[in-house]
Amino acid sequence: MDNFLLLLSSVSFVLVLVYMYRYFRLIKTDKQLAKQKLQRAGISLYVFIVSFIGLGMAFVTEEKSEVYSVEKESYINDVKPQMDKVVKEFDRLWEEEFKSTLNGIGTTTNISTAYGRMILLEVSYEDLENQIHEISAGKLTGYNKKQFDKFKTNFSTATKIRGAAVNHIQTVLNKGDFSPAEMDELESILSTSETHMLSAAENIEQLNKSFVVVQE
Numbered sequence: 001m002d003n004f005l006l007l008l009s010s011v012s013f014v015l016v017l018v019y020m021y022r023y024f025r026l027i028k029t030d031k032q033l034a035k036q037k038l039q040r041a042g043i044s045l046y047v048f049i050v051s052f053i054g055l056g057m058a059f060v061t062e063e064k065s066e067v068y069s070v071e072k073e074s075y076i077n078d079v080k081p082q083m084d085k086v087v088k089e090f091d092r093l094w095e096e097e098f099k100s101t102l103n104g105i106g107t108t109t110n111i112s113t114a115y116g117r118m119i120l121l122e123v124s125y126e127d128l129e130n131q132i133h134e135i136s137a138g139k140l141t142g143y144n145k146k147q148f149d150k151f152k153t154n155f156s157t158a159t160k161i162r163g164a165a166v167n168h169i170q171t172v173l174n175k176g177d178f179s180p181a182e183m184d185e186l187e188s189i190l191s192t193s194e195t196h197m198l199s200a201a202e203n204i205e206q207l208n209k210s211f212v213v214v215q216e
Helices: 002-026 031-104 111-134 142-175 180-210
Strands: none
Touching: 031 111, 031 142, 031 180, 111 142, 142 180
């Protein structure tokens, strides 16, 4: 298609020059024939303009397609694996460390052990937050880059607040205060973290839609 448009624009441009040349040659001797040449020059000029615009649009479309291909490859092979890694670790810390310790207090886990685990867990969340900041956007641009940046912001905030929840539990354990007020405060902190996590998940979904990727 591009080759055809290129040929059409080239031929029509040459015809414009030929008809205009004949027009100026005939204008003084045969005005009627000169008028025909001028009309044909106009038609050829129109064809040239249309084909040239079409060629330009085809070039822009091809450029966009190439940019999309580069972005998709970068997202699938570089960006997404980094994102999946930190999300997986976020979930692991919650299931294997946070919930298991909190649920075990007073039954399978004593206060001292729980407190020690929470100190270690707070460090783990800090490390995870640093990992999130280090994730590279690769070759993402425009809308996709904005979604990626939003993901980092939302996920980093969710992780930071989850760390704040761990710190709150340390305070509760240290004081031995398991009052409803303290538990309500913990629930509120966790709820805020979950809100940011859901926003981060939405950012991931938008990126996957952009690149037609099915999330496992």
